[in-house]
Amino acid sequence: MPRAWRVEAARALSWALLLGGWIVLTALADRLAGPPLAAFGLIAAWLLALAGSASLLGRVALAPGWQRLLLSVVALLALRGLAGTREGAGAAALLPLLLAWGLLVALASSTVRMLRRAAPVRPGGPVGAAAAGALLAWAVLGDPTDLTALVPRAGALLLVAALGLAALLQGLRAAPPGGCRAGLFDCSLPAWPAGAWREPARWPLLLGALVMLPMMAGLPQMLALCRGDTLGPQAMLGLHLAAMFLPALLLPRLRPATAALACGALLAGGGLAAGLDAGAWWWLVLSQGAAWSLAWGAQLAEPAARAGPRSDPWRGAVAQAALLLALGLAVEWFGTGVLPAVPFGFGVAAALALACWRRAAVCRAQS
Numbered sequence: 015m016p017r018a019w020r021v022e023a024a025r026a027l028s029w030a031l032l033l034g035g036w037i038v039l040t041a042l043a044d045r046l047a048g049p050p051l052a053a054f055g056l057i058a059a060w061l062l063a064l065a066g067s068a069s070l071l072g073r074v075a076l077a078p079g080w081q082r083l084l085l086s087v088v089a090l091l092a093l094r095g096l097a098g099t100r101e102g103a104g105a106a107a108l109l110p111l112l113l114a115w116g117l118l119v120a121l122a123s124s125t126v127r128m129l130r131r132a133a134p135v136r137p138g139g140p141v142g143a144a145a146a147g148a149l150l151a152w153a154v155l156g157d158p159t160d161l162t163a164l165v166p167r168a169g170a171l172l173l174v175a176a177l178g179l180a181a182l183l184q185g186l187r188a189a190p191p192g193g194c195r196a197g198l199f200d201c202s203l204p205a206w207p208a209g210a211w212r213e214p215a216r217w218p219l220l221l222g223a224l225v226m227l228p229m230m231a232g233l234p235q236m237l238a239l240c241r242g243d244t245l246g247p248q249a250m251l252g253l254h255l256a257a258m259f260l261p262a263l264l265l266p267r268l269r270p271a272t273a274a275l276a277c278g279a280l281l282a283g284g285g286l287a288a289g290l291d292a293g294a295w296w297w298l299v300l301s302q303g304a305a306w307s308l309a310w311g312a313q314l315a316e317p318a319a320r321a322g323p324r325s326d327p328w329r330g331a332v333a334q335a336a337l338l339l340a341l342g343l344a345v346e347w348f349g350t351g352v353l354p355a356v357p358f359g360f361g362v363a364a365a366l367a368l369a370c371w372r373r374a375a376v377c378r379a380q381s
Contacts, residue, residue: 020182021129021137022146027175027182028122029140029147034155034175035060035115036230037251038168039108041158044234047105054342056108057231058335063116065331071124078187081125082180088118089176093169118176125179132186139314141266145259152255157248159237215271217367218278221360222309225281225302226258228356231338235350236299250299257303262311273312280305281364302360 039060040053047053076084095111130137154171156163229236237247245253268276284301344352 018133018135018137021126021133022143024122024126024129024179024182025140025143026147026150027178028119028126029144030150030154030171031115031119031122031147031175033148033255034151034168034171035064035119037151037155037158037233038164038171039112039115040231040233041161041164042099042108042111043105045161046099046108050345051339051342052105054231054338054345056105056112058338058342059109060112060116061331061334061338063113064119065327067117067120068123068327071120076124078128078183081121081128082183085118085121085125085176085180088114088121089172092118092172096165096169096172099165115172118172122175122179125183128186129182139266141259141262141311141314145263148255148259152248152252157246158233158251159247214367214370215274217370218274218281218305218364219270219309219312221281221364221367222277222305223313225360226306227334227337228341228353229254229299229302231341232345232353232356235345235353238350253296254299254303257300258307261304261307262314265308266311267315268308268311270312270316273308277305277308277312278364278367280308282361284361286361 040057043053043056047056092111092114095108095114098107099111100107151171154174155167158164233251237250280301284298284305341356
């Protein structure tokens, strides 16, 4: 049976692949796709490929040997896709890489599930391993704006993660059925469970769980807007990732009600900063990253706030793809100056959610 450290190592490598995909693929799409709508559309296609692969893998029972073989083959396909993304290759050259990277993340997720189900004791929460994976992706990839160095570094990350996951499966017998079969990363990612929007008290957490989607999809544009700052692109990216994981690490037992209040305040503060000063990216990155982190930690602490074990990632992926296409269309029509309006919208929505929550609490107290 695999020891707990093997589960944690698999989680870290899986998160490195997921975050590395956001960093590498958004940078390549921004450079190769041309119009913003095409760039955001490519990332939407990656999310759909990832969700489709996860949904399929959640319905088949692969032996560890086949899993190791698939990890190796798909990593080689992703490397070949990386080699085809040379300057001037066009958006179509990115499609094989998008499909392969999406399948590789889904395979990493199912590897985590296999190891967790076979472990003799239930592993702890994934926050520490996720933070380690973010650190690995950040250290290996370096400056995301330097595509000449980014492509070979991305290849190194793919190889390290795929070979590491395959090695962790060595000696593993077929895991018993169960677990979060279709949900990515064993249903540990932030999600919108059915009926959650009926409770105003949950709205800040739900908004916090969504806030990283436009931020990560618009990562190249965000870093471009920060070029005048004293921090370089890699340091700015590190600050962004730290804000995403440190609050969940430092406040692991925060109550959902307290986390919702904190998320609402952070989102409203970030939106206000974006509305008053479009150049206030430091505060925006910190506040929205921290809001996502607290929302994620609160959902991990409350199983009812997460997706169910039989949930299909397709529904969430379709909604996220539609949001990315809408964001790409807005950027194409109005330019990158529209990006600060997105966190401002989140801030207004969070402020309204807090007001509704407060009003409902007063009404309950009076009754």
